[in-house]
Amino acid sequence: MSYKIKKRMRTILIWFATLITAxxxxxxxxxxxxxxxxxxxxxxxxxxxxxxLHPTLKHYQKLFLSLNLIxxxxxxxxxxxxxxxxxxxxxxxxxxxxxxxxxxALKIAQMSxxxxxxxxxxxxxxxxxxxxxxxxxxxxxxxxxxxxxxxxIPFTMLILGNFxxxxxxxIEEAAEVDGANFFQKLLYVTLPLMRPAIATILMINFxxxxxxxxxxxxxxxxxxxLSVAITTLPKDDMYSMPWELISSxxxxxVFPIIIFVCVxxxxxxxxxxxxxxxx
Amino acid sequence: MExxxxxxxxxxxxxxxxxxxxxxxxxxxxxxxxxxxxxxIRLLKSPYSTFAWxxxxxxxxxxxxxxxxxxxxxxxxxxxxxxxxxxxxxxxLLLNVKFKGRRFLRSIVLIPWAMPMVVVGLAARWAxxxxxxLINDLIRRVISSFQYDWLVYxxxxxxxxxxxxxxxxxxxxxxxxxxxxxxxxxxxxxxxRIDGANTIQLFTRITVPNILKTVLTLCIxxxxxxxxxxxVVYSMTSGGPGDSTSLLAYRIMTEAFTNLNVxxxxxxxxxxxxxMSGLSCINLFCIKKIDI
Numbered sequence: 001m002s003y004k005i006k007k008r009m010r011t012i013l014i015w016f017a018t019l020i021t022a023x024x025x026x027x028x029x030x031x032x033x034x035x036x037x038x039x040x041x042x043x044x045x046x047x048x049x050x051x052x053l054h055p056t057l058k059h060y061q062k063l064f065l066s067l068n069l070i071x072x073x074x075x076x077x078x079x080x081x082x083x084x085x086x087x088x089x090x091x092x093x094x095x096x097x098x099x100x101x102x103x104x105a106l107k108i109a110q111m112s113x114x115x116x117x118x119x120x121x122x123x124x125x126x127x128x129x130x131x132x133x134x135x136x137x138x139x140x141x142x143x144x145x146x147x148x149x150x151x152x153i154p155f156t157m158l159i160l161g162n163f164x165x166x167x168x169x170x171i172e173e174a175a176e177v178d179g180a181n182f183f184q185k186l187l188y189v190t191l192p193l194m195r196p197a198i199a200t201i202l203m204i205n206f207x208x209x210x211x212x213x214x215x216x217x218x219x220x221x222x223x224x225x226l227s228v229a230i231t232t233l234p235k236d237d238m239y240s241m242p243w244e245l246i247s248s249x250x251x252x253x254v255f256p257i258i259i260f261v262c263v264x265x266x267x268x269x270x271x272x273x274x275x276x277x278x279x
Numbered sequence: 280m281e282x283x284x285x286x287x288x289x290x291x292x293x294x295x296x297x298x299x300x301x302x303x304x305x306x307x308x309x310x311x312x313x314x315x316x317x318x319x320i321r322l323l324k325s326p327y328s329t330f331a332w333x334x335x336x337x338x339x340x341x342x343x344x345x346x347x348x349x350x351x352x353x354x355x356x357x358x359x360x361x362x363x364x365x366x367x368x369x370x371x372l373l374l375n376v377k378f379k380g381r382r383f384l385r386s387i388v389l390i391p392w393a394m395p396m397v398v399v400g401l402a403a404r405w406a407x408x409x410x411x412x413l414i415n416d417l418i419r420r421v422i423s424s425f426q427y428d429w430l431v432y433x434x435x436x437x438x439x440x441x442x443x444x445x446x447x448x449x450x451x452x453x454x455x456x457x458x459x460x461x462x463x464x465x466x467x468x469x470x471x472r473i474d475g476a477n478t479i480q481l482f483t484r485i486t487v488p489n490i491l492k493t494v495l496t497l498c499i500x501x502x503x504x505x506x507x508x509x510x511v512v513y514s515m516t517s518g519g520p521g522d523s524t525s526l527l528a529y530r531i532m533t534e535a536f537t538n539l540n541v542x543x544x545x546x547x548x549x550x551x552x553x554x555m556s557g558l559s560c561i562n563l564f565c566i567k568k569i570d571i
Contacts, residue, residue: 014373014378015378015380021387022383022384022387024446025387026387027413028413028446029390032402044411045411046416047419047420048413048416090297091297093293093294094293094294094296097289097290097291100283100290101283102282102283103287106287106290106294109294113297113298116305118555119305119309120503120506120507120552120555121507121509123548123549123551123552124304124309124312125535126536126541126544127307127308127311127312128304128307128308129536131307131308146304150301150303150305153297153301154301169282182289207393211393211395213395213397213509213513213514214509218532218536227395228397230397230401231397231513241404241405243405246402247405250398250401250402253394254390254394254398257394258390261389261393262386265382265385268393269389269454272451273455273457273458274458
């Protein structure tokens, strides 16, 4: 009997903790959402109406029609798509080189690349800015794409490298015996086996690109991505804050992320943990 | 079969793009920052730089703004890490429980991690507003006469920044701790339970020793990220009120890109880099000790 009570207590405790966690995370999100559909003047009321009295979509309308949000979305997706492709391709090549061949120099190079993750962006920013400007890549798509790709490299290398080590070399050797040349072996044997790792890393890198504020903030002026654009929304005067626009734009960024995360919860979780344990 | 030791040129061709890209965006700038830190480069004054020995470094300790930044960075890092460990491990334990709400909980916990810090920071700027913010509104549901402007006073602004940082990053910490928890087999707990261990003993004697190494390793990364946090302050307080919440990273960027005081900014960056490396080495040393 007492065991049963204990078990019930445990279940209640667990659900209580879950509820608290969910509330702490979801209430702010819900609040951003309702703010985005509340007319401007009603935002300046206290207490807050948690069920909006006069829901409106005019803030969204303003974002799309007069603030050119489509262009900013395009910029973000364009840069992200290229950065993901470039970083994945070159990291796949490098992971193969590092994990299928052995020499001390290679090992040192691999370690340096993974450890370069620890070098913070602020230490590099100013010289990098001068360099990017000097070669004419400042405020251009190629420049941003290169910088974004570079940011993705260490983590991508880590995940792909770990995964590749878990694929036995004997599979490749079997293909070689069957007469496959180097490229056939890579393309038809190794690459298909890497598919789950590639999918995971693409998802995590997508989020990383979307969240990056530092790179676009300092390395471009006219090409605005979403994370920078939300800080430059027009305001009435220096001290006020266009909360109605920020909340609706915030929701435009956050809503797809919520859906994305809920759908791919398992893959993302596995990906994050795969990177964590080995580091 | 073994890894190949022949045809190494193929390997070098394969790794060249990564090394080139990473080299140009890491090694070159780090070396330049280090060199710049010994020069007097003030682009607002003149485009030329002069060698300044250690002047920039000496200036750091005489600059009250910088001392405030150093102080807050230290407080921010220590307090935030402390709560990361406490809440993070608790949340990880919860995530590891097998129950019906597990998938729901895991999806929810990923949301703060996946959200851009700018969005969180800007929302927090409004949320901590005295009259119309979410935080005070929730408090007023309990204490109806509550009035407090969080971001106006240095002390509470600092607390707010730390709270926002925790909201965003603790879930991520918890997920990484969870990775270690999943490696502990249920059998060990079962055996201990049969031997009469209570819940607290299970936690301190089995769980903690098994995740300690992972937690310490995570601390290296999370400490570095705290010490170099930029987004949270940029979007939430812009370093204010006064300079009370300007973290070192924010200070460096202001010096380098707004005041165009490149030499000075570089020397702060070097100091930060050295502090980070020092802490990481101490941490690594601890991890090694545990291994034996």
